[in-house]
Amino acid sequence: MKLYTQEGLNDYQLSLTYDDISLVPTQISKIKSRNETKTSSKFFDIELGLPVLSSPMDSVTGIDMAIELDKLNCLGIINRFDSSLQQVIKGDFENKIKAVSIALNSSDDVIAPLAEKNYIICIDTANASNSSVLKKCEEVKLKYGVKIIVGNIAHGSVLQSLVDAGADAVRIGIGGGSVCTTSIQTGIGIGQVSSLLNVYLERNNKKLNIELIADGGIKSPGDVAKAIALGADAVMLGRMLAGTKETPGEVIKYKDQLWKKYRGSASFAVKMKNEFIEGEETMIPYKGPVQNVIDGISDGLRSSMSYMNCLTLESLRNTSSFAVLSNSSYLERLPKK
Helix, strand or coil: CCCECHHHHHCCCCCCCHHHEEECCCCCCCCCCHHHCECCEEECCEEECCCEEECCCCCCCCHHHHHHHHHCCCEEEECCCCCCHHHHHHCCCCCCCCEEEECCCCCHHHHHHHHHCCCEEEECCCCCCCHHHHHHHHHHHHHHCCCEEEEEECCHHHHHHHHHHCCCEEEECCCCCCCECHHHHHCCCCCHHHHHHHHHHHHHHHCCCCEEEEECCCCCHHHHHHHHHCCCCEEEECCCCCCECCCCCCCEEECCEEEEEEECCCCHHHHCCCCCCCECEEEEECCECHHHHHHHHHHHHHHHHHHCCCCEHHHHHCCCCEEECCHHHHHHCCCCC
């Protein structure tokens, strides 16, 4: 069996996603307990206890989610459709939330008060490889000087252009979200592992100053560990946080089971107009408080770090022992009922 470095995995002949690879411990771990590991990191100037960002989807991140994630030392990005956005603009939640998403056509009336309160601005688009996105990013940066997240991209070839436009972080991944149908509808996108590695190595090779967010395709704490080992500074979660108490929307009881809605930002339910749809809507079993999910991610990530003999996330990002799995190898590791 061949073990791959990050560079070797980037040169693999096929596009890969999280289910296609595994981390392989090749050292004798000196870590006695997973509690010895440190999952803290800085995202911009914010100290995060866990490098988790919530997706700015209308069924994931409203005020309640953003406030609770802040308490848990993670980062919630308020979706631009949220009914409480005007309260955010007025400053009703200062020091409780730190990031907000805007649209390409958001006016200065929206952006100026957010920038004045030093919120991180996430330009929420599906395709950052676009001149309109670059123009908007440059305008916001020059006018307000705030930290800007743009997205999404699938390849490192456009990274320099984003940095030149003033982007401080980029969301990596096109078509990998569980309710995203972009790849099916358009034929665009590659596996999340290949996307992330390509952008990470491009940043390193050109010594670019931009943070990388793995966005899409993450289904488990193990995928979080893989994303960080592949170079992500933070992971953005949608489905893993969906269905929790703090997500927008009511809890629905159906056939003695509790559910909450989860839908893509380009779904018909969000757009509410008859145009090209690149997202779906579904129901997620109710999960209770989001803290349960965050605790599970933390435990899984810490365990992975202890296996890999990595006390810090930076050490995990220097991992150079990945295996590519056959389909049977992947299926073998799934729990059997």
